[in-house]
Amino acid sequence: MSKFLIDRYSSLDPYVPGEQPQDRKYIKLNTNESPYPPSPEAVAAIDEDAVRGLRLYSDPECRTVTKAIAEYYGVKSTEVIVGNGSDEILAFVYAAFCDDKRKLASPEISYGFYPVFGELIGVKNYVIQLKKDYSLDVDAFVNCPDNVIFANPNAQTGIAITLADVERIVSARTDRLVVVDEAYVDFGAESAVALTRKYDNLIVVQTFSKSRSLAGARLGFAIASEALISDLKAVKFSFNPYNVNRLTETLGAKAIRDKEWFEVNRKKIISTREYTFAALEDLGFEVLPSMANFLLARSDKIGGEKLYLALKERGVLVRYFSSPALSDFVRITIGSRYEMEILIKEIKDIITGA
Numbered sequence: 001m002s003k004f005l006i007d008r009y010s011s012l013d014p015y016v017p018g019e020q021p022q023d024r025k026y027i028k029l030n031t032n033e034s035p036y037p038p039s040p041e042a043v044a045a046i047d048e049d050a051v052r053g054l055r056l057y058s059d060p061e062c063r064t065v066t067k068a069i070a071e072y073y074g075v076k077s078t079e080v081i082v083g084n085g086s087d088e089i090l091a092f093v094y095a096a097f098c099d100d101k102r103k104l105a106s107p108e109i110s111y112g113f114y115p116v117f118g119e120l121i122g123v124k125n126y127v128i129q130l131k132k133d134y135s136l137d138v139d140a141f142v143n144c145p146d147n148v149i150f151a152n153p154n155a156q157t158g159i160a161i162t163l164a165d166v167e168r169i170v171s172a173r174t175d176r177l178v179v180v181d182e183a184y185v186d187f188g189a190e191s192a193v194a195l196t197r198k199y200d201n202l203i204v205v206q207t208f209s210k211s212r213s214l215a216g217a218r219l220g221f222a223i224a225s226e227a228l229i230s231d232l233k234a235v236k237f238s239f240n241p242y243n244v245n246r247l248t249e250t251l252g253a254k255a256i257r258d259k260e261w262f263e264v265n266r267k268k269i270i271s272t273r274e275y276t277f278a279a280l281e282d283l284g285f286e287v288l289p290s291m292a293n294f295l296l297a298r299s300d301k302i303g304g305e306k307l308y309l310a311l312k313e314r315g316v317l318v319r320y321f322s323s324p325a326l327s328d329f330v331r332i333t334i335g336s337r338y339e340m341e342i343l344i345k346e347i348k349d350i351i352t353g354a
């Protein structure tokens with residue numbers, strides 16, 4: 001730490017992203033990326049002209065991709081904001097709507113970035129426990145007096161709640177804000193975007209990183225009432241007006257229009273998840289019922305850290321969380337069918353001592 005860091009940040013506990021190793025080639029199942037490439041139509045749009053165009057700043061209003069997202073979801077462009085990944089959108093949400101008086105409660109187990117954003121802007125982390133079966137405690141969210149944020153499906157567990165339950169939370173107290181992070185929604189859960197037509201206290205956040213295979217391009221967005229989007233834009237324009245680069249905007253606009261590519265890939269991931277779920281259960285694992293592109297699994301034959309290390313040794317990277325609530329588990333991203341067959345074979349060998 002330098003002597004210049006402000007006091008408030010002296011005990012900052014930054015988010016630790018999953019490993020992006022460069023040392024050797026792994027079967028990479030640790031950061032919930034897609035095993036499939038982005039839409040070929042999107043890739044083809046990055047031609048020489050597009051690259052030459054980089055001499056110009058990007059459009060601060062991101063009109064091309066904003067319009068494409070608005071058309072896809074049947075909302076107005078003024079009800080959409082795009083960001084440098086949904087992480088940036090979440091940061092805007094915390095900056096715009098949180099302070100000591102307006103806390104934002106999140107699930108005890110969820111996306112690790114929520115408490116980090118809170119800490120960055122000086123708001124104390126405030127959590128709502130999950131139920132015993134690791135599902136979201138909908139009643140606790142309904143009754144929470146403060147603004148709330150949760151991922152649906154939830155991060156780390158993959159467990160989703162129904163749209164009716166999301167609406168129950170949103171409608172219970174329309175004087176508080178509800179932020180639904182739908183990073184994984186395309187793998188089987190119901191989106192709450194349509195509810196933004198009905199409720200002006202709802203923000204739905206999504207990303208191009210998972211179901212649209214564009215994690216490296218960094219593109220996320222929020223859909224909400226014009227008033228909420230205009231607040232988020234005020235933060236964005238006070239922070240980084242050119243937050244989405246030109247190539248990413250082009251890729252995103254093409255990718256969201258390529259519905260066929262999206263459908264084929266997300267269906268493959270869902271069916272590979274079902275295969276992996278059954279194969280892990282056959283090996284005696286307890287696997288949470290995921291609607292996301294990952295599975296959280298544990299076995300009484302081997303601890304989470306031991307399994308993570310043994311798999312890494314064999315060239316398969318999964319995610320291990322050392323926090324007490326998750327340390328028995330590993331989180332496994334759904335890769336291609338071939339990658340998952342290798343994973344299952346390696347796990348079988350590890351637990352049988354082969």
Ligand code: PMP
Pocket residue numbers: 032084085086087088111151154155181183206207208209215218219220
């Ligand atoms: N929300 C959740 C629940 C996530 O798991 C992630 C990615 N790890 C994000 C948001 C951020 O995704 P991105 O910034 O790539 O859009």
